[in-house]
Amino acid sequence: MTSTPRTRVLTGITTTGTPHLGNYVGAIRPTVQASRDLSTDGFYFLADYHALIKCDDPARIQRSTLEIAASWIASGLDTDKVTFYRQSDIPEIPELTWFLTCVTGKGVLNRAHAYKAAVDKNNAAGHDPDSDVSAGLFMYPVLMGADILMFKAHKVPVGRDQIQHIEMARDMASSFNHLYGEHFVLPEAVVEESVALLPGLDGRKMSKSYDNTIPLFAPAAQMRKQIAGILTDSKAPGEAKSTESSALFQIYQAFASAEETAALSKAYAEGIAWGDAKQVLFERIDREIAPMRDQYQELIHNPAKLDQILLAGADKARQMATPFIKELRHAVGLRALSSGSNTSTAKEAKVALPSFKQYREKDGQFYFKLVDAQGQLLLQSHGFASPKEAGQTIARLQTEGGTSVFELHHLLEPLSHEAQAVAAKNIEIIRSSVEKNNK
Numbered sequence: 176m177t178s179t180p181r182t183r184v185l186t187g188i189t190t191t192g193t194p195h196l197g198n199y200v201g202a203i204r205p206t207v208q209a210s211r212d213l214s215t216d217g218f219y220f221l222a223d224y225h226a227l228i229k230c231d232d233p234a235r236i237q238r239s240t241l242e243i244a245a246s247w248i249a250s251g252l253d254t255d256k257v258t259f260y261r262q263s264d265i266p267e268i269p270e271l272t273w274f275l276t277c278v279t280g281k282g283v284l285n286r287a288h289a290y291k292a293a294v295d296k297n298n299a300a301g302h303d304p305d306s307d308v309s310a311g312l313f314m315y316p317v318l319m320g321a322d323i324l325m326f327k328a329h330k331v332p333v334g335r336d337q338i339q340h341i342e343m344a345r346d347m348a349s350s351f352n353h354l355y356g357e358h359f360v361l362p363e364a365v366v367e368e369s370v371a372l373l374p375g376l377d378g379r380k381m382s383k384s385y386d387n388t389i390p391l392f393a394p395a396a397q398m399r400k401q402i403a404g405i406l407t408d409s410k411a412p413g414e415a416k417s418t419e420s421s422a423l424f425q426i427y428q429a430f431a432s433a434e435e436t437a438a439l440s441k442a443y444a445e446g447i448a449w450g451d452a453k454q455v456l457f458e459r460i461d462r463e464i465a466p467m468r469d470q471y472q473e474l475i476h477n478p479a480k481l482d483q484i485l486l487a488g489a490d491k492a493r494q495m496a497t498p499f500i501k502e503l504r505h506a507v508g509l510r511a512l513s514s515g516s517n518t519s520t521a522k523e524a525k526v527a528l529p530s531f532k533q534y535r536e537k538d539g540q541f542y543f544k545l546v547d548a549q550g551q552l553l554l555q556s557h558g559f560a561s562p563k564e565a566g567q568t569i570a571r572l573q574t575e576g577g578t579s580v581f582e583l584h585h586l587l588e589p590l591s592h593e594a595q596a597v598a599a600k601n602i603e604i605i606r607s608s609v610e611k612n613n614k
């Protein structure tokens with residue numbers, strides 16, 4: 176009996192900064208919850224190759240990798256149940272990136288949002304369109320495609336801004352499958368409506384780029400101070416307040432139960448003072464985060480232990496990646512020269528073509544023959560003085576097609592007329608398939 180494959184869920188976090196409440200609500204907490212669902216296999220990783228695209232500060236990348244790994248584990252990720260690793264520990268990923276690069280249209284990458292935004296900004300400023308745009312930024316979606324396709328992920332939880340990248344990964348997978356046979360699973364983006372976007376201190380999306388974040392594992396006193404700095408309107412205590420477009424309320428909602436949220440909504444209507452509302456928010460967040468702080472601190476101060484966990488994760492990931500990249504290398508034609516070519520790819524499977532075999536006889540001369548897929552002899556050459564002459568004759572047959580069988584009859588052993596006609600037809604098939612491949 177064959178069992179249906181379990182759903183594979185995969186996502187990564189780019190290691191360019193200190194994890195904040197937005198990362199926690201949007202990525203860390205949902206993946207920790209998903210990792211407890213025993214009907215799925217989770218693949219979670221630190222996207223440090225992606226970090227190089229945005230950040231040229233080595234110490235920052237190292238520190239961020241440490242902090243994000245510690246945050247994920249302290250938040251409850253069970254690294255024995257999931258595959259938890261660092262992208263740069265998987266050398267198969269850059270190799271797959273190259274294979275995908277070769278099946279991705281440059282025009283498709285021209286339309287990627289992040290690249291287009293950079294070009295638009297340059298154009299608006301009257302600069303060269305590609306000014307300050309690295310080839311890494313341009314290739315960002317292909318590296319991400321490799322992350323996803325390497326582990327045959329079915330579902331990829333991401334923010335709304337990443338949906339386009341998942342669609343591109345799907346396109347890369349179908350192009351590759353079309354050319355080389357069914358190797359990749361087509362992934363799907365999963366966007367959780369309920370964890371949409373957490374606003375930051377100033378009401379815009381909480382993001383490193385706006386410098387409006389609240390770090391996830393800041394000491395309690397610092398978190399309280401930052402929460403006190405959340406932008407509000409200037410309504411006095413006792414005045415009714417609106418929950419709509421209140422960043423404070425939206426952040427509260429991301430941590431509170433439905434009842435707790437309803438209670439705060441009531442307090443807003445009854446004119447709760449902003450200072451008191453901030454205290455309520457701090458206490459609610461702290462209730463969830465406080466129990467994790469100790470483990471976070473312990474991990475941060477024990478980087479060797481994190482290295483060990485990540486390397487064990489990479490080992491587990493590579494048990495899948497290493498044989499898979501081997502299969503893909505073979506599929507595209509990066510093969511041992513001695514390995515038979517009558518296996519596995521879509522094209523070859525469709526038409527089992529006859530083939531030429533060159534060899535040397537005991538008389539010291541060089542010969543070739545044409546045999547069909549079943550090993551039936553279709554054509555037999557005379558002896559040639561050198562392998563080069565034999566090879567040139569094969570090349571002429573292959574490029575000129577079936578009629579040359581009759582023109583070159585003096586170089587061929589006289590098989591029956593019928594056999595020659597069969598050979599001519601087969602050479603015609605070879606010629607047109609070579610031509611198609613070259614298109």
Ligand code: TRP
Binds near residue numbers: 189222318319331
């Ligand atoms: N690009 C993602 C982000 O910035 C991070 C990422 C890299 C990722 N590779 C991935 C997410 C693969 C999901 C799957 O948020």
